[in-house]
Amino acid sequence: MPIRTVLLGAGPGAAYFSAGIERLKMGEIESYGIPFGNLFRSYRPEDIQIVGVFDVDNKKIGLDMYSLTTKLLNDENVPKTLKDIEILRGLHCKSLQGLPIDAMGLDDIIGDSNIAMNEFISLLDKLKPDVIVNIITTEKQIQVNNESEFIKLAKSCNGTASLAYAYAAAEYSRLHNRVSFINLTPPLLANSPGVVSYYEKVGGLIFGDDAATGATPLTADLLEHMAERNRKVNSVAQFNIGGNMDFLSLTEPERNKSKENTKGSIVNDILGYDAPHYIKPTGYLEPLGDRKFIAMHIEYISFGGFTDEIVVTGRINDKANLGGVMASVIPITKAYIDRGYKGTVSSINRFFMKKPGPLGTKNVSRIIAYNELMKELKALDII
Amino acid sequence: MPIRTVLLGAGPGAAYFSAGIERLKMGEIESYGIPFGNLFRSYRPEDIQIVGVFDVDNKKIGLDMYSLTTKLLNDENVPKTLKDIEILRGLHCKSLQGLPIDAMGLDDIIGDSNIAMNEFISLLDKLKPDVIVNIITTEKQIQVNNESEFIKLAKSCNGTASLAYAYAAAEYSRLHNRVSFINLTPPLLANSPGVVSYYEKVGGLIFGDDAATGATPLTADLLEHMAERNRKVNSVAQFNIGGNMDFLSLTEPERNKSKENTKGSIVNDILGYDAPHYIKPTGYLEPLGDRKFIAMHIEYISFGGFTDEIVVTGRINDKANLGGVMASVIPITKAYIDRGYKGTVSSINRFFMKKPGPLGTKNVSRIIAYNELMKELKALDII
Amino acid sequence: MPIRTVLLGAGPGAAYFSAGIERLKMGEIESYGIPFGNLFRSYRPEDIQIVGVFDVDNKKIGLDMYSLTTKLLNDENVPKTLKDIEILRGLHCKSLQGLPIDAMGLDDIIGDSNIAMNEFISLLDKLKPDVIVNIITTEKQIQVNNESEFIKLAKSCNGTASLAYAYAAAEYSRLHNRVSFINLTPPLLANSPGVVSYYEKVGGLIFGDDAATGATPLTADLLEHMAERNRKVNSVAQFNIGGNMDFLSLTEPERNKSKENTKGSIVNDILGYDAPHYIKPTGYLEPLGDRKFIAMHIEYISFGGFTDEIVVTGRINDKANLGGVMASVIPITKAYIDRGYKGTVSSINRFFMKKPGPLGTKNVSRIIAYNELMKELKALDII
Amino acid sequence: MPIRTVLLGAGPGAAYFSAGIERLKMGEIESYGIPFGNLFRSYRPEDIQIVGVFDVDNKKIGLDMYSLTTKLLNDENVPKTLKDIEILRGLHCKSLQGLPIDAMGLDDIIGDSNIAMNEFISLLDKLKPDVIVNIITTEKQIQVNNESEFIKLAKSCNGTASLAYAYAAAEYSRLHNRVSFINLTPPLLANSPGVVSYYEKVGGLIFGDDAATGATPLTADLLEHMAERNRKVNSVAQFNIGGNMDFLSLTEPERNKSKENTKGSIVNDILGYDAPHYIKPTGYLEPLGDRKFIAMHIEYISFGGFTDEIVVTGRINDKANLGGVMASVIPITKAYIDRGYKGTVSSINRFFMKKPGPLGTKNVSRIIAYNELMKELKALDII
Numbered sequence A, B, C, D: 001m002p003i004r005t006v007l008l009g010a011g012p013g014a015a016y017f018s019a020g021i022e023r024l025k026m027g028e029i030e031s032y033g034i035p036f037g038n039l040f041r042s043y044r045p046e047d048i049q050i051v052g053v054f055d056v057d058n059k060k061i062g063l064d065m066y067s068l069t070t071k072l073l074n075d076e077n078v079p080k081t082l083k084d085i086e087i088l089r090g091l092h093c094k095s096l097q098g099l100p101i102d103a104m105g106l107d108d109i110i111g112d113s114n115i116a117m118n119e120f121i122s123l124l125d126k127l128k129p130d131v132i133v134n135i136i137t138t139e140k141q142i143q144v145n146n147e148s149e150f151i152k153l154a155k156s157c158n159g160t161a162s163l164a165y166a167y168a169a170a171e172y173s174r175l176h177n178r179v180s181f182i183n184l185t186p187p188l189l190a191n192s193p194g195v196v197s198y199y200e201k202v203g204g205l206i207f208g209d210d211a212a213t214g215a216t217p218l219t220a221d222l223l224e225h226m227a228e229r230n231r232k233v234n235s236v237a238q239f240n241i242g243g244n245m246d247f248l249s250l251t252e253p254e255r256n257k258s259k260e261n262t263k264g265s266i267v268n269d270i271l272g273y274d275a276p277h278y279i280k281p282t283g284y285l286e287p288l289g290d291r292k293f294i295a296m297h298i299e300y301i302s303f304g305g306f307t308d309e310i311v312v313t314g315r316i317n318d319k320a321n322l323g324g325v326m327a328s329v330i331p332i333t334k335a336y337i338d339r340g341y342k343g344t345v346s347s348i349n350r351f352f353m354k355k356p357g358p359l360g361t362k363n364v365s366r367i368i369a370y371n372e373l374m375k376e377l378k379a380l381d382i383i
């Protein structure tokens, strides 16, 4: 059975994912890069059917995913099946303010955010998604402590677009179809108590926050490696630089801070002490494109008081990684919806997210998180 | 209660360990670098008492561990308590043949390996060890399939010195005191069915083979990281070069092969397929000393068929790492002896050894192995 | 004959240099790290005699260089001869504004910058330096186009402290003793036409700007390596992070910009086109101390249109490097003073400085600059 | 005017070069990766016309360069103009012995090496080359001290195939057309006095030995960088691993030794002392293909006795690099022939070769060598 999926944000994240999923369905590629990729027994990545994509960039709205993907992947051979997926206008809530993009959401056009919200919910009802994935441009972080704050900020468009979308999805859950809303961006949704409790009430599921891809989960596993040998970590420096809009937007201090928060939490969580660290998106360098360059330095004390050092560098396609996460987490969370889960599920967040919700959830090494999730998935007959 | 410990081999491995343990007892250093270091509830690293060290290098025999350690660590301030530990003559069995060392064992002096063996066993009886740790120079690998083969090769000194020592320890176990024999070198002991079954019979415990320190356990965790994301690993290259006798001896093809065997097994075990790899000690460069330089390259395919690469480099004190393993595995295995275990214990080998025995045991990532061992140690009230 | 030398700024730069020079005189260390170190025939590094050090940090003024160096190098064995060098109060001109330092200069105390300037010049006259080295905290960059602007900004303390010091040294040159003023910090002095022409007039020499140490001269040579093979450089990323006050101060945007300017100019100068690059001080991480961590990534196109990549990482003691530059440039410039040179000398700046003056001087690879300078030094009988 | 060029060895080196040169002529690619690429005034890379290629692999003989290149570059779009170049049978002299290749040379077929030699010389006379480039599989190194030894070893096929080819080219020079013979492989030709003097006599030019590409010239420049700062280099480790036949053949000890010799000489030549080093081809790992992985570690002492370290890693297309060297050295040496040069020219060898001839020529940093060669080329109106 297909998993009807809506994507919020028609950026490279959406493009790599869409192209990859269609290629997978057509047998052009293997399921490489998809966690649990060849173990799925219930829903599988191939069941994902993208039924709609929302954006607010005027240059993108109205295009189909085929032409967008051709351009963003700089590849003439993306699957033709993407021609059927249209890019629709979503809610803006000023998410792109400060960036050089001509953006307009339903809220900007209608002029009343309440009406825009209802309009967006009825668009969702037409598309009938089972899963909604948030991959819009990184916004600042706000923590929402209670439901009424959540509703107020969302309906007035005074928080983030992510909050507005999360609320719309919750309403859609309540009125039409229980949905899984997956927040792969830094703003705190699964870490906002007010959001999670509202999802519990309406019977939907919310996951987040910020997809764990690239250098951060690798750092988590390296730190666990140190912790298990009781090595004392003196310092951790982690640089990463890329050439896409994601990195460009992170040169804005508030958005950067947002990423720094979700990234930095692993150190204390895993080591048990806050080893001095410098972990944040470092800069923008256009020719690197979607294949960012990472560099990491860890210095630590080993037995006898001797100091050792390791350095990790790499060239990593960020967007391919994000696509792999999406291809795995969509079928998994759909299966949880079917099994009646509500609110959020920390075991899923712990493996897939940089800052796993609900609030207070500790980061563990990814290898640990993976193995615990695997056990749970087996017990639930998902893999 | 002290854990009476005998070391086989008075090389840098022994020196770093001895200095570190004494410093730890004196409160000069923290328990950094000792796995489970601050969790021990039963025996603790501070309980280790080195009662004797054996070597066959004529330049070392007769020295005390204070003067040896001063020289090997190039440090004027090693603990004076090491003056009480004498370096005694052990069994040679030609383990140093081909290397530029003037060596002579009891077997060479007495001229009859049977009598030398008995002489060595009665030396053990005088020292009354609870734990014996094998850290002599890397020898070639032989797999011993049955007990009679084991006894024959050991008594005639026609196998390796490691086999002879393992046999002597087993006899000492049978006649005097049940002992834990820990093989931290590549020759197959815990992976030799004939050796393990003999230990079961005499009531001793044998652990091995080849201590998992440095680049190899790190590679194991990195490969697990890849495997969990279902990334297809194209190739793994791992170089390491150092400046001590350990690296010098590994420039001999047979000894090198021995290391390559224990190191390479992780790839297939963890990934589930034999990704092309080049993993072996690479060379000798004197000024690097005990702080080897490592470099590793991993190329893999991620979602959508995109190729990523990571490189790890580092400067690592091999001997400090080995010392940390010893300080942890000695109290653990002593606790298992007390609890009546016999033969070998794969959960311990899986975390501490490159090629975990008994024969057929699969390598898992170290993080997994650590967590399983931790659960077992808690259940047994060891931590 | 001794080279009477005054240092401006009693930071780690001054401390490493002072300790090193005294150790060199006492024969405790070799002349490693000093360009042309064992070739000097005229003045030699051992001839350097530090006659005074100026600072404006109230915690440092009044201390001697022995106690300062003991603390900054964290070393109990620095040469006792440093006890004779006192730290005196210099000119502040708000150079430390915004940093957490309790600072006060002669200008702050006297309340009139003109009088403070004269006071400082007469202090110089007492110390009778041949060479004055500017190594105060990084300030912002101003380019001074004519002499009257220079004099106005300097006397009113409305430019930078570096400008004020440069003017004081020029006046001292005019009135007392022709001096070499070496600016190893980013503010533009040797690149300010107004400053250079004033030095020509008074018969002094000014060198700068910003000492070429660490990653930047290495990058210069790597880019030259690419350029000579006609490789097309796609992008250059260079990170560096350290744990001293130098890095802390560079987290201030204006000071950081100052460094970025001197660092970035090499790309266009050497390649002949402005390859996209990200080159600037990246961050502050306290445990790294004076031994910064650097990482660099260069991607380029080679024959046939194939793309190659190299990555350089390193752990480098910034202050030791700076000390080596000082130990070489001081005797060299003193010899130029003796030979009657005035204004500035671009061949010296081209090897020793990140942004070589006078204005308009192009960066060349360091290897080229070195060889040209070597020829000149030989011709002048300096080496 | 075209430069008629013969290639010895139809391996990847020949394939990358041929494809690149044709693409350059057709304007499909820029002259990137060709030293002096856009400066040539006399002959230019586009003037190179490949008139014949020799091999001894039975599977290759009779093919055209189009089909060979398509396969070796794994590229369907190589220029069709390569169809006109046939692969002919050359002299074997057992150069491929020990490798898994079904090889047969004129000498094997004819059964008499003297006759085979004459046969080969008359083949050359038909092709009428101006330049002959030796890029056959790496052979062992022999130094030939006088002309009679050269003639004897060459005619009897008892030395290396490289010697035999060098002799054939000399004879062709003497009888037909003065030729430039460029040895880009490790066997000593330009470093053999007997060979060079014979070329002088016959009026030909011989260049070599072993093309300086990849990690070695980079190391040369890095070492020069150290030397100029008077840093004391403690040790140099350089690894490189690749996946083509070139690396496979270097797993044979004698061939490996041959490379090690040409690579290692830079250390002493540039530093002035023989810093301990480990520099040799490290291994073979098939999936890496022609894009080798390199890793280098340099530790050195800087001012004040502090120890710094740098690490270089990279992914480099070896064959593209070799092609760039060929595209530059062919037009240059042809211009020297025209200008009446005989024997060898050390300035050319110093930039282009790992072990520059004639015997006794010192390695200098590549940047120095480049600049000296540039001056000479300008003086001769070549650039």
Ligand SMILES: NC(=O)c1ccc[n+]([C@@H]2O[C@H](COP(=O)([O-])OP(=O)(O)OC[C@H]3O[C@@H](n4cnc5c(N)ncnc54)[C@H](O)[C@@H]3O)[C@@H](O)[C@H]2O)c1
Residues within 6 Å of the ligand: A008, A009, A010, A011, A012, A013, A014, A054, A055, A056, A057, A060, A090, A091, A092, A093, A095, A096, A101, A105, A134, A135, A136, A137, A138, A139, A161, A184, A185, A186, A210, A211, A212, A213, A214, A244, A245, A246, A249, A318, A319, A321, A322
């Ligand atoms: N590996 C990874 O790439 C990774 C990892 C973790 C998190 N993320 C997050 O994924 C997100 C997407 O990455 P990307 O590279 O595609 O980002 P991007 O910024 O390049 O593209 C996002 C798209 O969202 C659109 N958008 C912005 N505001 C919107 C709104 N209110 N409604 C609808 N569309 C809107 C933009 O116009 C753009 O087309 C980012 O938030 C990033 O932080 C990515």
Ligand SMILES: NC(=O)c1ccc[n+]([C@@H]2O[C@H](COP(=O)([O-])OP(=O)(O)OC[C@H]3O[C@@H](n4cnc5c(N)ncnc54)[C@H](O)[C@@H]3O)[C@@H](O)[C@H]2O)c1
Residues within 6 Å of the ligand: B008, B009, B010, B011, B012, B013, B014, B054, B055, B056, B057, B060, B090, B091, B092, B093, B095, B096, B101, B105, B134, B135, B136, B137, B138, B139, B161, B184, B185, B186, B210, B211, B212, B213, B214, B244, B245, B246, B249, B318, B319, B321, B322
């Ligand atoms: N991180 C690590 O250092 C590490 C990791 C895994 C395994 N190991 C193993 O640990 C062992 C010891 O390392 P090391 O650096 O001290 O080695 P080493 O070779 O420098 O020193 C070993 C010592 O054992 C002595 N010896 C040799 N044969 C002997 C015999 N028959 N009886 C008694 N003594 C003998 C030698 O004389 C020498 O003093 C090696 O086998 C190595 O493979 C080390």
Ligand SMILES: NC(=O)c1ccc[n+]([C@@H]2O[C@H](COP(=O)([O-])OP(=O)(O)OC[C@H]3O[C@@H](n4cnc5c(N)ncnc54)[C@H](O)[C@@H]3O)[C@@H](O)[C@H]2O)c1
Residues within 6 Å of the ligand: C008, C009, C010, C011, C012, C013, C014, C054, C055, C056, C057, C060, C090, C091, C092, C093, C095, C096, C101, C105, C135, C136, C137, C138, C139, C161, C184, C185, C186, C210, C211, C212, C213, C214, C244, C245, C246, C249, C318, C319, C321, C322
């Ligand atoms: N490798 C290198 O370390 C390197 C390379 C190039 C340039 N530099 C430059 O060298 C300088 C010194 O480096 P550092 O690490 O010692 O810096 P620092 O900032 O740690 O110390 C500078 C000292 O100067 C003092 N100071 C500040 N303003 C002053 C003033 N007006 N008068 C007198 N003293 C004043 C400060 O109190 C401090 O003691 C910096 O400007 C840096 O940019 C260093």
Ligand SMILES: NC(=O)c1ccc[n+]([C@@H]2O[C@H](COP(=O)([O-])OP(=O)(O)OC[C@H]3O[C@@H](n4cnc5c(N)ncnc54)[C@H](O)[C@@H]3O)[C@@H](O)[C@H]2O)c1
Residues within 6 Å of the ligand: D008, D009, D010, D011, D012, D013, D014, D054, D055, D056, D057, D060, D090, D091, D092, D093, D095, D096, D135, D136, D137, D138, D139, D161, D184, D185, D186, D210, D211, D212, D213, D214, D244, D245, D246, D249, D318, D319, D321, D322
């Ligand atoms: N960057 C570089 O690739 C580089 C740098 C320096 C030197 N080199 C040298 O260039 C040479 C060529 O590199 P490659 O990768 O093409 O090598 P290769 O070994 O893959 O191919 C060489 C070809 O020469 C042929 N050959 C062997 N003996 C022959 C003979 N007697 N006559 C004619 N043909 C013969 C082989 O059959 C093969 O087709 C090697 O000697 C290598 O050491 C390469």
Ligand SMILES: [Mg+2]
Residues within 6 Å of the ligand: A011, A012, A013, A244, A245, A246, A247
């Ligand atoms: Mg993007």
Ligand SMILES: [Mg+2]
Residues within 6 Å of the ligand: B011, B012, B013, B244, B245, B246, B247
């Ligand atoms: Mg050793």
Ligand SMILES: [Mg+2]
Residues within 6 Å of the ligand: C011, C012, C013, C244, C245, C246, C247
């Ligand atoms: Mg400082």
Ligand SMILES: [Mg+2]
Residues within 6 Å of the ligand: D011, D012, D013, D244, D245, D246, D247
């Ligand atoms: Mg080849």
